[in-house]
Amino acid sequence: MSKILNERAQILLKTLVDRHINEGQPVGSRALLQFSGLDVSTATIRNVMADLEEMGLVSSPHTSAGRIPTALGYRLFIDTLMVVQPLDSARVQQLENQLQPDNPSRLLMQASNLLSELTHFAGVVATPKRDAITVSHVEFLRLSRKRVLLIIVMPNGEVENRVLLTHKDYTQSQLTEAGNFLNQHYANCPFHDIHQRVLSELHELENDLTTLMSAAILAGDAAISQKTEDYVISGERNLLYVNDLSSNMQKLRSLFNVFEQKTELLQLLDVSRQAPGVHIFIGNESGLPGLDDCSVVSAPYTSSGKIIGTLAVVGPKRMNYEKVVPIVDITSRLLSNALSQF
Numbered sequence: 001m002s003k004i005l006n007e008r009a010q011i012l013l014k015t016l017v018d019r020h021i022n023e024g025q026p027v028g029s030r031a032l033l034q035f036s037g038l039d040v041s042t043a044t045i046r047n048v049m050a051d052l053e054e055m056g057l058v059s060s061p062h063t064s065a066g067r068i069p070t071a072l073g074y075r076l077f078i079d080t081l082m083v084v085q086p087l088d089s090a091r092v093q094q095l096e097n098q099l100q101p102d103n104p105s106r107l108l109m110q111a112s113n114l115l116s117e118l119t120h121f122a123g124v125v126a127t128p129k130r131d132a133i134t135v136s137h138v139e140f141l142r143l144s145r146k147r148v149l150l151i152i153v154m155p156n157g158e159v160e161n162r163v164l165l166t167h168k169d170y171t172q173s174q175l176t177e178a179g180n181f182l183n184q185h186y187a188n189c190p191f192h193d194i195h196q197r198v199l200s201e202l203h204e205l206e207n208d209l210t211t212l213m214s215a216a217i218l219a220g221d222a223a224i225s226q227k228t229e230d231y232v233i234s235g236e237r238n239l240l241y242v243n244d245l246s247s248n249m250q251k252l253r254s255l256f257n258v259f260e261q262k263t264e265l266l267q268l269l270d271v272s273r274q275a276p277g278v279h280i281f282i283g284n285e286s287g288l289p290g291l292d293d294c295s296v297v298s299a300p301y302t303s304s305g306k307i308i309g310t311l312a313v314v315g316p317k318r319m320n321y322e323k324v325v326p327i328v329d330i331t332s333r334l335l336s337n338a339l340s341q342f
Helices: 007-023 029-036 042-054 071-081 089-097 104-119 172-186 191-204 207-226 236-241 249-261 263-274 321-339
Strands: 122-126 137-144 147-153 159-165 231-234 279-282 294-303 306-316
Touching: 007 029, 007 042, 007 071, 029 042, 071 279, 071 321, 089 321, 104 122, 104 231, 104 306, 104 321, 122 236, 122 263, 137 172, 137 207, 147 207, 159 207, 172 207, 231 263, 236 249, 236 306, 249 263, 263 279, 263 294, 263 306, 294 321, 306 321
Parallel strands: none
Antiparallel strands: 122 231, 122 306, 137 147, 147 159, 279 294, 294 306
């Protein structure tokens, strides 16, 4: 659509979006004349605004002669007119120093806090999806008769323990054999691959260990599932003080329902895992009614070069995209670098 707009119309649309983002009010012809730098009359500006309104890029609130950008106007602005200023190296170094926790879980929380602090909106970090989590070591310890401790060690050093109630009393020697089998064949495999493969390969073990192995896989599956398909969020209370959102209590409730229920937001964030780079969902582009008045600026993050999750900023449509986009981008890169060190 930008090809349809001549240079004058593009300058005026960008000026209108910039002024509305900064001031939160409808922008009139006089302000556009003052800030656009164009040598034209206010009548000319009004004609251009009428054309933009007819194209669905701006709208006129009934209480004002000024205009505001529509979701379509924001989309055109973001796709073709936005000028993103990358963060300077000193600022990047400062942010990198804030992402130095000693384990991945705290690192994800710190990234969420960072997004919220820098934008004053809600920062969200979706935890790695289940199929991205690998297991580096498995061990079985005999606790007592028919009770076995399953120890699962992740590559990042995190440990999950599960107590298995078995149908028979295994010796520690048998349990060691079962652990060695898993470690030899499946170390550092994605967990869902282990689950799929091990059930078809149990015939390589003695028959009396197959039940133990099956129970271990199911217990490990549950342990991994509890750590995944979730997200950490910071600063959602910031949205209570955003005029564009707080003026409608029903819409605010719908927004917080999206945060609480999680599933729909996770599905939206999952879209961002399909390709690198920043993705922006404006208003109803998200497909979630609770986010109709919001924008979601998201980017995937990686570990050792593989996309494993997504982070995002959730705020009003009237957000400073030229500021938020580089914040989301650099945070995803810094988080990826930090996670690759574990």
